Amino acid sequence: MPEPSRSKELPVSLLTDPVMIEACQARDFGRIFQLLKARAGIYPSMIARRCDLTPSRVGEVIAGRRQLLHMGVIERISDGLRIPGHMLGLARRSWETPPSLTVTPCEPAEVPASTVEPPAAGLPGADxxxxxxxxxxxxxxxxxxxxxxxxxxxxxxxxxxxxxxxxxxxxxxxxxxxxxxxxxxxxxxxxxxxxxxxxxxxxxxxxxxxxxxxxxxxxxxxxxxxxxxxxxDDRQFMANVLACMSLQATYQDKPGDALALVTAAQDQARAAAGTTPRVLAMLAMREAFAHATLGNHGATHTAISEAHTQFGRISTGDPDPAWVAYFDEPKLIVDTGIAHGRLGEAALAEPLIADALRREHASNHRGRAFHAFWLARTQLQRGKLDEACHTAMDALAPAAAVSSQRVAGHLREFYEQLEPFRREPAAVVFESRLREVLPRQVSGLPRP
Structure with a gap:
């Protein structure tokens, strides 16, 4: 999304208003959007356009029917509306620093290395x-x-x-x-x-x-x-890449893009000769993720059923590509749980994620942390505070062992969901353990 011009910056009087500051600290985007309309003349349609959101989603937020928790969406709101990063608990945004003072961009404007001339090494003739x-x-x-x-x-x-x-x-x-x-x-x-x-x-x-x-x-x-x-003309691998892009779109809170990309992936897979049931099962599960992010219950359940049907057709002699070997039974089970979790069906999600987590290989630190935080969130949704905090504490060690902003994002989402219970003994113990194991992560979390 192109960055807004400087002419679109918010009035200083609004950014320094205690009501606005409090709303930003709480990430109460419904209140923030209302203030923008009343104090800066920025209407919902303009908010949607600047932040790459649908107008209906902005309307739901203002009406209090939807919360915005994904970090990618919060960053788009900060950049699109020119709300300084610190007000929303983010790092300083690139546009906050005048070009003359910029030393290193947060994310280098780099293109794939195979398309550019690589820099020379320090030794002449030995690059x-x-x-x-x-x-x-x-x-x-x-x-x-x-x-x-x-x-x-x-x-x-x-x-x-x-x-x-x-x-x-x-x-x-x-x-x-x-x-x-x-x-x-x-x-x-x-x-x-x-x-x-x-x-x-x-x-x-x-x-x-x-x-x-x-x-x-x-x-x-x-x-x-x-x-x-x-x-x-490797259509199966093209399907694999499109499925990756679909998953990324769910993280960017762009479910329409996610569904379009996974549909294209399935088209490629069906057009390929010899596409295996394991590949089709993986793609069906990615479709379930897209539908779940859109809140389509029926379509999500249908895609889950298709994933399990295709998985049941797997035979020992199938010529599976090496890149799909990861999609085994525990992966099928945990993804099914996550799809239910995305729909808010915590009672269905919890036993599935817990079962898969028990079977997950100990060396897969990112997967264990990722799935443990998902399990903790479903347990919290079911009112199981003690179990949720215990599960989240189990996730801290693998989270500390792996460098993954996606895992950090799931930690943040659990931490935010824990806010109403912050003074309960289990939550106090979890936060103490969190500060001990991941002190750097804690510094970026919202203050209670």
Whole structure:
């Protein structure tokens, strides 16, 4: 979304009004939107346009029928309406610093590395591209492709365990290396293999940006991955990338986009030869997420049923692509629980998420933290305060072990839901443990 011009800044009298300050601290967007209309002449339709929200959603917020909790939406509101970040509990926004004083942007305006000239290394004649060019002179073989595929599998494992932030330079470097190999004439089989590897590396890079909530960068790499897969007509992988983009759209609170993207993914999968039931089950579950974010109960339940039906058709000999192997039975169960949770069906969600969490591998720190916070939220919705706080405390150790802004976002959402119970003993113990394990996260949470 383009940033508003300086002429659209809010009146200082409004930003310094105690009523506005209090509304921002509480993230009472219904009250904020009312104040904007009354004091700044910014009507709901203008709010919707500036913040990339639908007018109906803005109306529901003003009427008190909907809350806005997703960090991506709150950031869009801050940027679109020029509400300083600190007033909404955010970091200082890039537009708050005059260009002449800007040193480093919060999110570098970077495009996929394979499309730009890489910076030279510090030693003359020993830059990375020169080294990789020398390596590229040797003949490629099937074993070379196998080695590259193995390194991608290792990247994904490390991403689950530690997050992708520290992996990203290595992944981007390997992506650039593989794209450079594609510039030379190769036998068709090797060329297709390199395209497939480059597509997977671009998707992985996009995923690391998505997990860091740097959505523009993620979308750029996902788009590059889509183009690489399209070059070899790998429709199943195109479906996989579109499904990733659909999931990102749910996090950006853009459910209409999420549904359109997953529908396109399903179209690609159905057009592909040999699409396996596991792939179709994964796509059906992503469709369920999109419908759940839209609040469509019937469509969500239908998509969940389709996911389970397709999963039941999986056979041992199915030629599943390596990238869908993660979608096993525990993943199916936990995603089913999350879809119910997104609909507010906590009684259905809680046992499913709890069951999957018991089966989740201990080394998958991000998944364990992510799903534990989801479980805690459903337990809190069911009035099980003690259990919710205990579950959330169990999530703190894996959350501390992984660098993931998505996990941090789920921690924040649970913390905000805990607000009415802040003085209860279980909540006090949880907050004490939170400050001990994740002191940096605590500094960014709203004050009680």
């Amino acid at each position: 990375v591209d020169s080294i990789l060019a020398l390596a590229a002179e040797r003949d490629l073989s099937a074993s070379t492709l196998d080695a590259l595929h193995s390194s991608i599998a290792d990247y994904w494992r490390r991403d689950d365990e530690h997050g992708g932030e520290t992996l990203r330079p290595a992944v981007v470097g390997q992506l650039r290396y593989v794209v450079d190999l594609l510039k030379e004439q190769r036998p068709a089989l090797l060329r297709d293999g390199l395209h497939s590897i480059a597509a997977e590396l671009a998707r992985l890079t996009g995923w690391t940006y998505f997990d860091a909530r740097q959505y523009n960068q993620a979308r750029a790499y996902f788009t590059e991955s889509l183009g690489l897969a399209k070059a070899i």
